[in-house]
Amino acid sequence: MTTHPNDTHQLDGEDIVAFGSFQLNRTRRILSSAGRRIAVRSRAMEILVALTERAGAILSNRELLQRVWPGMVVEEGTIRVHVALLRKVLREVEPDSDFVHNVTGRGYRFVAPVVRQRPSGDAPMAESSGSMVLQRCLPPLRRNDLAVLPDPVFDSDRSACMLGERLARARLVTVTGPGGIGKTVAALAAAEALGARCAHGVCYVDVSSSRSRALWCVLAAALGWSPDESGSRRELLRHLSKQSMLLVLDSCEQAIDSAASLVEDVLRSCPQVSMIATSREPLRAAGETIHELAPLGWSAPSAGATGGRPPAYPAIQLFLERAGDALARPDEEALALVATLCRRLGGNPLAIEIAAAQVRWLGLRTLALDLPDSMLLGLEGRRTAAPRHRTLRASFDWSYGLLSQAEQAVFRWLSVFTGSFTVDRAVEVVADEQLPPDIVMECLVKLARKSLIIADRAGCAVMYRLHDLARAYAHEKLHQHGELSLI
Numbered sequence: 001m002t003t004h005p006n007d008t009h010q011l012d013g014e015d016i017v018a019f020g021s022f023q024l025n026r027t028r029r030i031l032s033s034a035g036r037r038i039a040v041r042s043r044a045m046e047i048l049v050a051l052t053e054r055a056g057a058i059l060s061n062r063e064l065l066q067r068v069w070p071g072m073v074v075e076e077g078t079i080r081v082h083v084a085l086l087r088k089v090l091r092e093v094e095p096d097s098d099f100v101h102n103v104t105g106r107g108y109r110f111v112a113p114v115v116r117q118r119p120s121g122d123a124p125m126a127e128s129s130g131s132m133v134l135q136r137c138l139p140p141l142r143r144n145d146l147a148v149l150p151d152p153v154f155d156s157d158r159s160a161c162m163l164g165e166r167l168a169r170a171r172l173v174t175v176t177g178p179g180g181i182g183k184t185v186a187a188l189a190a191a192e193a194l195g196a197r198c199a200h201g202v203c204y205v206d207v208s209s210s211r212s213r214a215l216w217c218v219l220a221a222a223l224g225w226s227p228d229e230s231g232s233r234r235e236l237l238r239h240l241s242k243q244s245m246l247l248v249l250d251s252c253e254q255a256i257d258s259a260a261s262l263v264e265d266v267l268r269s270c271p272q273v274s275m276i277a278t279s280r281e282p283l284r285a286a287g288e289t290i291h292e293l294a295p296l297g298w299s300a301p302s303a304g305a306t307g308g309r310p311p312a313y314p315a316i317q318l319f320l321e322r323a324g325d326a327l328a329r330p331d332e333e334a335l336a337l338v339a340t341l342c343r344r345l346g347g348n349p350l351a352i353e354i355a356a357a358q359v360r361w362l363g364l365r366t367l368a369l370d371l372p373d374s375m376l377l378g379l380e381g382r383r384t385a386a387p388r389h390r391t392l393r394a395s396f397d398w399s400y401g402l403l404s405q406a407e408q409a410v411f412r413w414l415s416v417f418t419g420s421f422t423v424d425r426a427v428e429v430v431a432d433e434q435l436p437p438d439i440v441m442e443c444l445v446k447l448a449r450k451s452l453i454i455a456d457r458a459g460c461a462v463m464y465r466l467h468d469l470a471r472a473y474a475h476e477k478l479h480q481h482g483e484l485s486l487i
Contacts, residue, residue: 017052019112020094024052033093043068044086047079051100051110056201058192060107083108113224160189163291167194167274170289172263174252174277177293178451178470179388179395180350183278184250186293190276191248198274199244207259208251215258219247237269244272252279253402253450260285280399281450295347298339315342315352322356327364334364341368344376346467351392354381373472396473399452409435410443411452412481415474420456420463 014027023032026049031038040048046068050059059067061076069078083100090097101109163186166173175183188204195202205222207215216233225236247266252259260283266273267287277283282290298315319338320327327334341364345351355367358379362371377393388398400408413430414421421429426444427437435443444464448455452470456463466474478484 017114017116019052019055019099019110019114020090020097022090022093024048026052031089038089038093040089041082041085043082044089047082047108048086051108052114054196054201055110055112055114057195058103058107058109064108079108159186159293160193163187163190163276164194166289166291167276170287171267171274172277172283172285172287173275173289173291174279174283174285175291175293176279176282176451178348179280179399180348180392181293181295181451182349183293185349187248187250187276187278191246194246198246202246202248204248204250206250208254210255210258215255215262219262233265237265240266240270240273243270245274247273247275249275249277252277252283253281253399256281256283259283263288280402296342296349296352298342298347313339313342315339315345315347318349319352319356322353323359326360327356337364337368344368344373344468346469348469350381350389350395351376351469354379354392357381373468374476377469377473377476392469393473396470399450400473400477403447403450403452404443406435406439407443407446407450408477410440411447412474412478412483414447414453414464414466415471415478417466418471420465422461422463426464 014025016023016025016027018024021033022038024030025032029042029045029049031040031045031048047064050064050067061079064079065074065076068082083102087100090099097112099110099112101111103109159182163173163175167190175187177183191202191204203219203222205219207218210218214233216236220236223240225239249259249263256279259277259279263275263277263283263285264287266275267285282288296313296315296318298313316335316338319342320330327338330338341355342352345355355376358367367376377396378391381390383390388394400411403411410426410430414426416429417426423441423444427440431437431440444453447453448464452466454465454467456465
């Protein structure tokens with residue numbers, strides 16, 4: 001590494017940022033540490049400038065080629081060479097550093113927080129209010145990494161496109177649907193596609209992690225700020241009002257009242273902030289647009305219709321991909337069984353992935369035709385998945401645990417219906433002294449809104465039904481509460 005005597009004095013109006021122990025003058029292309037200039041080759045410097053300008057976002061190889069070698073024909077391997085040179089320079093100063101991440105097949109990401117500096121000194125720009133200090137990062141430090149996406153689900157690109165269209169017309173879009181339907185995947189796919197339009201990037205917030213913490217403190221932490229409970233929510237909103245960014249608020253059903261309040265405050269105070277929320281029910285917040293995710297499509301192929309190729313139904317494609325070698329060359333009989341199983345699973349991506357992983361041990365015919373719904377609920381998925389996604393029963397447990405006692409009781413009793421039913425029929429069967437008719441009707445609407453029962457609209461009428469797996473789960477709860485004898 002070559003260093004030079006201190007020629008790093010700063011002039012007003014220059015674009016100067018800091019990361020780790022480094023200071024980067026992006027106007028004059030000077031990198032320094034501890035007041036000494038560090039020699040960096042010109043192409044590596046251009047890569048560093050480009051990455052820090054969009055810290056936290058993925059820059060594709062194509063974007064870097066256009067930025068660093070404009071108008072030139074250069075192989076992508078050249079990027080790897082200059083990124084390696086850049087890493088070598090940075091690690092000679094900070095041996096344990098890992099500022100630049102390679103996102104396989106996609107490009108590069110600068111992962112350290114990038115802080116704008118005062119032109120006259122080394123102190124980062126910061127503002128304080130009371131006991132809370134919010135350090136402004138451009139773009140904000142994201143503790144949650146959008147590069148760590150769940151495995152892609154077929155149709156997620158289409159969902160992301162539809163979300164983008166909705167966000168073009170509204171600043172708050174809530175993705176709703178039952179557990180495992182792919183809300184998080186759709187939201188993150190849309191965020192990846194839309195984040196480049198936001199000057200300060202994308203911030204992902206796992207609302208389910210809030211527990212006893214105030215949600216605005218969880219948001220502040222995700223932005224790379226360090227508030228405490230005595231800090232100011234108003235101060236956070238004031239700083240967000242200066243940002244142009246996209247917020248992804250995931251699993252809002254866990255703290256839905258707090259989420260609704262927060263997004264309304266952001267909509268009022270932060271005109272350049274847009275939001276994608278995911279929830280098993282709408283937030284019912286002012287300015288909200290609802291995007292309800294539909295199940296993946298499936299259909300049994302007709303004889304000879306596929307020409308030896310898997311049919312282009314997303315549910316069947318997902319099942320075959322997740323089954324892997326256990327179902328490498330499906331014939332028409334196997335494809336018909338896959339379609340039958342996908343129908344039993346309601347086209348739910350989580351259910352399909354869990355079931356597909358069992359083909360090797362249980363066989364396709366057993367899964368599709370012989371295994372009762374109660375056993376499908378207990379099949380285990382990925383060990384590393386969130387606890388609520390490890391089994392279908394755990395997914396239902398999550399939703400059931402968020403219901404009121406009255407909603408739980410109505411949900412249990414609705415399991416006696418094997419087909420569609422009307423509001424009047426539900427009241428007739430479920431209502432009693434503890435659950436009067438008006439409460440049953442109210443709970444029916446709430447259960448539909450919370451994605452536990454399905455509301456089919458036919459003209460001016462609405463018919464309700466439970467999916468087979470939801471009915472099986474509700475029937476289990478009916479048995480556990482000793483209510484089967486009352487039927």
